[in-house]
Amino acid sequence: MPTFSRGFHGRRVDVDPARVPPGQYVTRDFPVLSAGPTPHTPLDEWSMTISGAVDQPVSWPWEEFLALPSETVTVDIHCVTKWSKLDTTWTGVSIDTLLDGVETEAGYVTAWCDGGYTTNLPLEDLIDGRAWIAYEYGGERLEPVHGGPARLLVPHLYFWKSAKWVRGLELREDDEPGFWEAYGYHNYGDPWKEQRYQGD
Amino acid sequence: MAPTPIAWQLATVRDVLVETPHAKTLVLDVPGWTGHLAGQHVDIRLTAPDGYQTERSYSIASPPEDAALALTVERLDDGEVSPYLTDELGPGDELELRGPIGGYFVWRAQDGGPLLLVAGGSGLVPLMAMVRHRAARSSTVDTRLLLSARSSGDVLYHDELARRAAGDGLAVHRTFTREPPAGWCGFARRVDADMLSQVGPPPSQRPRIFVCGPTPFVERAADLLVGLGHDTAAIHLERFGPTGGERS
Numbered sequence: 508m509p510t511f512s513r514g515f516h517g518r519r520v521d522v523d524p525a526r527v528p529p530g531q532y533v534t535r536d537f538p539v540l541s542a543g544p545t546p547h548t549p550l551d552e553w554s555m556t557i558s559g560a561v562d563q564p565v566s567w568p569w570e571e572f573l574a575l576p577s578e579t580v581t582v583d584i585h586c587v588t589k590w591s592k593l594d595t596t597w598t599g600v601s602i603d604t605l606l607d608g609v610e611t612e613a614g615y616v617t618a619w620c621d622g623g624y625t626t627n628l629p630l631e632d633l634i635d636g637r638a639w640i641a642y643e644y645g646g647e648r649l650e651p652v653h654g655g656p657a658r659l660l661v662p663h664l665y666f667w668k669s670a671k672w673v674r675g676l677e678l679r680e681d682d683e684p685g686f687w688e689a690y691g692y693h694n695y696g697d698p699w700k701e702q703r704y705q706g707d
Numbered sequence: 708m709a710p711t712p713i714a715w716q717l718a719t720v721r722d723v724l725v726e727t728p729h730a731k732t733l734v735l736d737v738p739g740w741t742g743h744l745a746g747q748h749v750d751i752r753l754t755a756p757d758g759y760q761t762e763r764s765y766s767i768a769s770p771p772e773d774a775a776l777a778l779t780v781e782r783l784d785d786g787e788v789s790p791y792l793t794d795e796l797g798p799g800d801e802l803e804l805r806g807p808i809g810g811y812f813v814w815r816a817q818d819g820g821p822l823l824l825v826a827g828g829s830g831l832v833p834l835m836a837m838v839r840h841r842a843a844r845s846s847t848v849d850t851r852l853l854l855s856a857r858s859s860g861d862v863l864y865h866d867e868l869a870r871r872a873a874g875d876g877l878a879v880h881r882t883f884t885r886e887p888p889a890g891w892c893g894f895a896r897r898v899d900a901d902m903l904s905q906v907g908p909p910p911s912q913r914p915r916i917f918v919c920g921p922t923p924f925v926e927r928a929a930d931l932l933v934g935l936g937h938d939t940a941a942i943h944l945e946r947f948g949p950t951g952g953e954r955s
Contacts, residue, residue: 509754510717510803514795517755518787530752530762532787539922539946542811544929544939589750589762622939652926690810703750704808706712 522593526583528698531591537653540588542686545651546621546672553656555640556675557605560613565605569656575600578639582662584669585698587687597660599641602633605676613678617685618659621672626685627694628661628668630678637663640673665696665703713805715752716740720800721775726863730829731793732768732779735802743771745840746813746833746917746945749778749806753788763788766833766919766945767807770840779863781829812917812945816841820848820915821908825898825928827855827920831863833945834919838871847876851914853906854879855898855924858886880906898924900931910936919945 520533527533550569558564567575579598585591616633619625632638641660642649649655654671661668667687688694693702701707718735726732748766769777782793796802814822814837822841824834831854841848856862862881872879882894882902894902908914916937918928925946932942 509758509760510801511756512753512791512803513800515753515755515791517753517759517761519759530760532761532763536948538948539926541944541946543944544933544942545926588764652922687811691808704713705710 526593527591528585529701530703531585531589531698534590534592536590537592538586538588538590539652540586540667541671542624543622547651548621548656548672548674550656554674555605555657557609557678558675559611559617559678560680561609561611561678565609572600572640572657573642576604579643580639580660582660584662584666586666587692587696587703591698596645597639597641598643598646599639599657599660601636602638602640602676603636605640606634609678611678613680615679615682617677617679617683618670618673619675619677620670621674624670624672624686626659626668626670627683627688628664629682629695632661632664633676637661663697665693665698667692668696713808715803715805718776718802718804720796720798720802722798723796726779727861729861730779730781730863732777733792733796733802735776735778735804737776737804740776741807743767743776743807744810744813744815745770745836747807747809747836748833749776749804750808751778751788751792752803752805753791754803761787764808765792766836768832768835768839770836770843772840772843779829779832779835812919812943814840814915814917816844816846816848818915820850821912822848822850823906823908823914823916824850824852825855825903825916825918825920825932826852827898827918827924827928828857828861829863830918830920830924830945830947832919834917835864837917838868838877841877842871849908849912850877851906851908852877852879853898853902854881855884855920856881857884859883859888859891878906898928898931900935903928903931903935910938913938913941916942917945918942919947921948922946 556566642657659670718737722734724732768779887895
């Protein structure tokens with residue numbers, strides 16, 4: 508039985524409510540959540556690395572990464588700070604492409620980033636066309652404040668899992684909480700189950 | 708062992724304090740509140756008669772030592788939730804909330820200092836919880852607070868800050884970006900490197916730094932602090948609002 512808020516009527520925006528997870532509101536802005544300063548890594552020092560429980564780590568410098576087959580996807584994104592943004596368009600490299608030919612027993616992944624940020628995900632959430640390393644947003648280069656030059660994009664989970672400034676994926680056999688996960692945020696973060704914080 | 712959920716609970720509004728023409732403080736009684744740390748926030752949930760619900764996060768302004776929980780809310784004219792909180796709620800009303808949330812943007816007196824607190828507008832709220840916690844614990848940690856506001860009418864907690872700055876190692880600096888008060892001879896510009904150097908403490912003293920405000924304000928301040936040589940790991944940020952748009 509919900510507690511009604513006396514005098515509150517709310518302001519529904521003109522979107523299909525089935526696209527908005529519980530507790531979220533739709534924004535046209537693009538707010539930012541991050542804990543520390545925005546890193547500015549020069550592109551000639553940038554690379555994307557797959558490491559950990561793999562036979563052979565593999566790494567792509569920026570130019571080689573851009574030359575990989577890319578995909579453009581339009582998805583809804585949901586931040587744990589309550590905003591959702593619908594129909595956002597991103598271009599990047601599918602994780603399936605990066606893992607093509609990689610043999611692993613790993614069940615989990617730690618995404619690690621410039622600036623020291625990490626986040627953890629089950630490997631199965633990153634494959635089968637559900638996750639990308641994105642370097643364009645809305646047809647433009649991804650701005651540093653939003654995670655550029657490249658960020659992880661995992662739209663079916665709360666957006667802190669879509670790590671900004673990502674530099675590598677470490678494949679792991681065990682699950683290690685990342686930055687926000689160690690500060691009490693949910694380990695998995697499904698917005699449709701409102702898994703914001705530990706215990707949700 | 709599954710962690711315990713942070714449960715929704717019913718708070719009762721004890722008092723509503725007018726802080727500025729655009730901001731009010733809700734003083735809440737929260738039975739069974741488990742306590743919080745200075746810098747943490749709560750989630751608020753509102754429910755309309757048809758069952759529609761929406762949630763927002765608000766920083767806690769009160770120190771852990773206070774019996775009541777204080778939230779200072781800036782009224783956003785086009786907001787869905789803040790006008791309800793500032794205009795509609797009154798003493799005796801109930802409000803659903805859960806928390807405390809967040810464990811990174813926090814300061815405990817035993818963490819020590821020196822401290823550099825940088826606030827853009829209502830970004831002062833969680834930093835005020837730190838200032839109040841510091842006072843409640845009789846801490847004399849060297850603390851510099853730099854507050855950027857559009858005009859003197861936008862400054863939260865003006866009298867309290869003036870009183871607290873009178874003693875014991877707390878220095879309060881203000882800068883006004885639009886309309887400084889008459890006769891003002893302090894900073895009257897956006898935060899810049901020179902201002903941050905003057906406010907101190909210098910990077911050599913390795914201050915713990917907390918910056919809160921609108922996203923462009925925080926981005927700029929953080930870049931300046933990194934440029935001055937502060938340790939990025941010591942710079943704690945809390946941003947709110949959109950990335951673009953107007954910013955004083």
